[in-house]
Amino acid sequence: MAKLIYKIGVDVGGTNTDAVVLDHQDQVVAAVKSSTTADVQSGIYTSIEKVLKESGINVNQIAYVSLGTTHATNAIIRRKGLSKVAVVRICLPAGKGVLPLAGWDESLIAAMDATSFLIHGGHEYDGRALAGEGLDHDEVFRVLDTIKEKGYESIAVSCIFSPAKDQHEKEFAKLAAERLGEDFPVTLSSEIGSLGLLERENSAILNASVVGVAKKAAYGLIEALKDLGISSKVFFAQNDGTLMSLERAIMYPVLTIGSGPTNSTRGAAYLSNLENCIVADIGGTSTDVGILVNGFPRQSALAVEVGGVLTNFRMPDLISIGLGGGSIVQYDGKEVAIGPDSVGYEIKEKAIAFGGDILTATDIALAAGVAIIDDPACDLSRLSYLDTELVQKGIAKIQEMVLNACEKIKTSPEPLPIVLVGGGSVIMPAQQDDSVKLIKPENFGCANALGAAIAEASGEVDGLWPMEKRTRDEIIELAKEQAIAKAIEMGAVLSGTSVVDLEAVPLSYLPGNVLRVKAKAAGALQL
Amino acid sequence: MARLIGVEDIEYLAIGAAVLGTGGGGDPHLGKIMAQQAIKEFGPVTLLEPDEMPDDKMVVPVAMMGAPTVFVEKIPNGDEALHSLRRLEEYLGKEAYAVMPMECGGLNSTIPFVVAARAGIPIVDADGMGRAFPELQMETFNIYGVSGTPMVITDERGDWSLLNTVDNNMLEHIARGIAIRMGGVGHIAEYPMTGVEMKRSSIFHTVTLAIELGKAIVHSREKQLSPMPQMEAALIKAGYGKPLILFEAKITDVDRATTDGFAKGTVTLEGIGEYKGATYQVDFQNENLIAYQNGEVLATVPDLITFLDLDTFKPLTTETLRYGYRISCLAIPTPSIMRSEAALKVWGPQYFGYDLEFVPVEELNEEAKIRG
Numbered sequence: 036m037a038k039l040i041y042k043i044g045v046d047v048g049g050t051n052t053d054a055v056v057l058d059h060q061d062q063v064v065a066a067v068k069s070s071t072t073a074d075v076q077s078g079i080y081t082s083i084e085k086v087l088k089e090s091g092i093n094v095n096q097i098a099y100v101s102l103g104t105t106h107a108t109n110a111i112i113r114r115k116g117l118s119k120v121a122v123v124r125i126c127l128p129a130g131k132g133v134l135p136l137a138g139w140d141e142s143l144i145a146a147m148d149a150t151s152f153l154i155h156g157g158h159e160y161d162g163r164a165l166a167g168e169g170l171d172h173d174e175v176f177r178v179l180d181t182i183k184e185k186g187y188e189s190i191a192v193s194c195i196f197s198p199a200k201d202q203h204e205k206e207f208a209k210l211a212a213e214r215l216g217e218d219f220p221v222t223l224s225s226e227i228g229s230l231g232l233l234e235r236e237n238s239a240i241l242n243a244s245v246v247g248v249a250k251k252a253a254y255g256l257i258e259a260l261k262d263l264g265i266s267s268k269v270f271f272a273q274n275d276g277t278l279m280s281l282e283r284a285i286m287y288p289v290l291t292i293g294s295g296p297t298n299s300t301r302g303a304a305y306l307s308n309l310e311n312c313i314v315a316d317i318g319g320t321s322t323d324v325g326i327l328v329n330g331f332p333r334q335s336a337l338a339v340e341v342g343g344v345l346t347n348f349r350m351p352d353l354i355s356i357g358l359g360g361g362s363i364v365q366y367d368g369k370e371v372a373i374g375p376d377s378v379g380y381e382i383k384e385k386a387i388a389f390g391g392d393i394l395t396a397t398d399i400a401l402a403a404g405v406a407i408i409d410d411p412a413c414d415l416s417r418l419s420y421l422d423t424e425l426v427q428k429g430i431a432k433i434q435e436m437v438l439n440a441c442e443k444i445k446t447s448p449e450p451l452p453i454v455l456v457g458g459g460s461v462i463m464p465a466q467q468d469d470s471v472k473l474i475k476p477e478n479f480g481c482a483n484a485l486g487a488a489i490a491e492a493s494g495e496v497d498g499l500w501p502m503e504k505r506t507r508d509e510i511i512e513l514a515k516e517q518a519i520a521k522a523i524e525m526g527a528v529l530s531g532t533s534v535v536d537l538e539a540v541p542l543s544y545l546p547g548n549v550l551r552v553k554a555k556a557a558g559a560l561q562l
Numbered sequence: 563m564a565r566l567i568g569v570e571d572i573e574y575l576a577i578g579a580a581v582l583g584t585g586g587g588g589d590p591h592l593g594k595i596m597a598q599q600a601i602k603e604f605g606p607v608t609l610l611e612p613d614e615m616p617d618d619k620m621v622v623p624v625a626m627m628g629a630p631t632v633f634v635e636k637i638p639n640g641d642e643a644l645h646s647l648r649r650l651e652e653y654l655g656k657e658a659y660a661v662m663p664m665e666c667g668g669l670n671s672t673i674p675f676v677v678a679a680r681a682g683i684p685i686v687d688a689d690g691m692g693r694a695f696p697e698l699q700m701e702t703f704n705i706y707g708v709s710g711t712p713m714v715i716t717d718e719r720g721d722w723s724l725l726n727t728v729d730n731n732m733l734e735h736i737a738r739g740i741a742i743r744m745g746g747v748g749h750i751a752e753y754p755m756t757g758v759e760m761k762r763s764s765i766f767h768t769v770t771l772a773i774e775l776g777k778a779i780v781h782s783r784e785k786q787l788s789p790m791p792q793m794e795a796a797l798i799k800a801g802y803g804k805p806l807i808l809f810e811a812k813i814t815d816v817d818r819a820t821t822d823g824f825a826k827g828t829v830t831l832e833g834i835g836e837y838k839g840a841t842y843q844v845d846f847q848n849e850n851l852i853a854y855q856n857g858e859v860l861a862t863v864p865d866l867i868t869f870l871d872l873d874t875f876k877p878l879t880t881e882t883l884r885y886g887y888r889i890s891c892l893a894i895p896t897p898s899i900m901r902s903e904a905a906l907k908v909w910g911p912q913y914f915g916y917d918l919e920f921v922p923v924e925e926l927n928e929e930a931k932i933r934g
Contacts, residue, residue, distance in 0.1 A: 129718030132596045132640030132676070159745035160632055165719065195636050231634045233592060443886045448814055499631070499746075540818060542629040543586065543848045543881070544696055548742055551631060 039098035044488025046103040053484035054082040056090040065090035066481035103272035103487040107288040111342040114146040118189040118247040125156035125194035157195030160499035191243035193236035197225035199498030220246040229497040234347035242289035249288030277493040302486030306476035317459035320377040360459030399429035406461035456482040490560035494521025518556035532558025566606040574776030579671035580877035586849035587668015587694030588630030600679035608684035615757040619659035632746030642749035646714035662686040666768035667694030688764040699730040706763035713752040717744035771800040803895025861923040866894035
């Protein structure tokens with residue numbers, strides 16, 4: 036058998052689908068771009084075909100292909116092909132005050148023809164059962180029979196305190212498999228979100244509604260890879276910057292919806308060889324600024340809206356500003372204003388350097404000698420009429436906008452290096468001084484696809500721990516152990532998997548009694 | 563005049579209640595949905611002017627007590643506080659004419675609406691602290707001579723307990739223990755009182771105030787204008803003092819001291835704009851308690867100290883604060899009923915462990931610019 040030495044990473048963005056090939060030392064062998072297509076899949080196919088050709092590698096030597104895709108998001112936003120969802124909340128005798136799907140747009144409920152059931156079960160924060168140790172099987176089977184009768188295609192299960200104790204959700208899944216078959220899709224809320232039942236349940240429902248679409252798409256991709264002669268393992272990039280297996284991606288497709296920005300953050304860090312840094316991904320219209328802590332993007336503390344629904348997905352914390360290579364520049368003789376309007380992908384028609392008549396951030400950067408664009412259509416003499424003061428002020432403004440966003444995302448006053456990536460990053464000078472360290476790595480244009488290719492697996496826990504029987508330190512140790520065990524279950528290597536993020540906060544209004552601990556562990560993927 | 567409160571008013575109420583929550587009191591989001599669901603099902607709720615409450619009839623404050631983190635995970639059934647009210651009525655052998663909030667700040671601003679909609683009785687436009695506080699004796703009802711008990715506490719499973727205590731400090735002590743055993747949250751009906759007692763011991767128009775503050779923030783966000791003039795008008799009308807922007811600043815550190823198990827800590831900030839060069843500090847224990855500028859006290863509890871997001875004016879809870887946030891620090895002078903000697907013993911800075919006398923925020927900041 037051929038030695039497996041190459042990795043392929045693909046990232047599907049709004050405009051481009053990028054692909055890279057990495058060698059056994061994770062060095063870039065080839066990087067390409069092609070247009071993102073409406074069906075997503077054919078764009079991926081074209082990109083991989085192109086990168087295989089360019090790199091000239093033997094397809095039998097590919098260790099794995101990892102994909103950052105947007106199938107799930109598209110299905111939710113377009114409300115097309117959504118599965119018919121039954122929501123089961125394991126909560127009685129509590130939980131009736133706010134029913135599942137509360138606050139949802141009626142049209143989205145209609146698009147997934149959703150209904151809900153409440154059944155007995157769930158736990159208290161300290162692990163005591165709310166109703167009984169196990170589920171009432173008769174009650175569960177009655178619900179499952181109704182679900183079968185009415186033709187529901189997918190189930191979302193939520194349960195009180197399941198992020199701390201998932202026993203009842205798992206028991207329900209087992210009974211569902213028994214009654215409806217192993218292949219019937221059941222989404223467990225504990226696999227998706229953290230504490231906050233309604234938001235976690237919403238996340239599970241969204242997932243349940245796209246499992247059908249995602250399964251089709253995933254199998255389509257496998258077929259496409261086979262056509263290219265690739266039969267290696269396939270992984271999918273998750274929101275939190277780790278990879279999941281094909282099997283899991285089919286069950287939990289919604290965990291991929293924030294993978295785009297995560298991938299570029301991770302890729303940027305890799306390119307610059309940093310574990311802790313700020314990443315500014317400058318595109319054509321906007322700049323996304325994220326922060327990398329111990330190798331992973333920091334996650335947002337706020338609830339995230341997806342398709343108008345409040346969720347608690349683990350999404351990367353980002354600050355977006357309306358500044359990109361195509362941002363339109365205005366000057367009143369005194370002040371320079373840049374963006375948020377942009378010529379976007381039409382930069383090669385509309386920017387002045389390219390013969391157009393709109394002054395863009397790229398023109399300013401070219402005139403200042405910050406950007407160098409190797410393109411016969413780009414003619415610097417067209418910019419000679421520009422006022423020197425305008426150019427200076429324009430560059431200062433670009434710097435100010437990017438640095439302000441970077442300052443805003445920091446969690447501590449200590450200086451952090453800033454890595455610039457993305458096609459639009461040519462507009463930002465990579466100057467160095469004592470206060471700010473800016474880095475523009477080689478291959479900055481393909482950071483996203485590269486981020487998708489770097490393989491790690493992770494596990495997370497989020498629970499409330501009574502401090503009656505254990506000390507704070509003992510609780511933290513236990514939470515760490517659980518997170519590591521979960522990461523290993525998700526495919527991380529046995530040794531070398533470690534805790535990368537830890538938060539322990541006592542609950543407000545319960546003085547001295549309960550500690551909330553969130554822990555996340557990650558490790559290299561076991562191949 | 564009494565008026566009807568509908569689903570849209572609750573939307574505003576939740577935002578304004580977060581301002582009055584002074585960083586604590588729990589995020590009103592889930593309580594808001596619960597109240598809206600109850601109003602959709604049972605119809606709008608009548609909000610009574612305090613003087614419309616008959617002198618000899620009974621009014622009962624209803625609330626949840628315990629950890630908001632548990633509340634949003636173990637979603638209640640919506641009838642727990644009503645259950646507490648019914649058991650209390652049975653015990654006392656009389657019916658409640660109306661309910662009212664004990665706490666108009668945070669999550670507890672919404673609970674009386676859930677109860678009132680289901681029971682088909684009105685809510686009195688008044689509460690017992692005009693803000694958020696962590697303990698049951700910290701209510702004006704207590705200061706002005708109303709007994710907190712008999713009180714009933716109920717959980718989601720239907721477990722309930724009737725309490726009679728010698729004083730209101732003991733009520734807090736025992737009830738907190740029960741709430742923990744109930745899984746972190748209990749739903750209560752407490753301080754049953756007559757219309758006369760309510761009129762003597764409560765802060766008027768605080769429900770309307772929360773709704774008006776919410777409107778001010780939503781409208782100013784839409785128009786990109788400062789919410790201060792509209793907020794000031796609403797506060798003055800409710801008997802509070804003129805609100806001040808103490809400073810605009812960027813958070814440079816959030817130190818959550820976690821060793822003794824309290825959700826307490828300190829936020830350090832650096833002035834921005836016209837406040838550049840100054841360093842600020844705000845201490846919190848569940849709620850924001852004391853604000854300092856370069857070590858000098860700017861405001862202390864029970865005056866209200868709330869952080870608003872600089873761009874959206876959204877009120878921020880202490881849990882969400884972190885480095886880099888740009889905020890306006892709003893201070894609101896509490897109504898005089900909150901500042902009596904007896905009141906300050908229960909919730910002045912000394913009760914929270916500070917060796918500080920309470921000085922009204924308007925006196926501490928006589929020269930501060932009042933921004934409109």
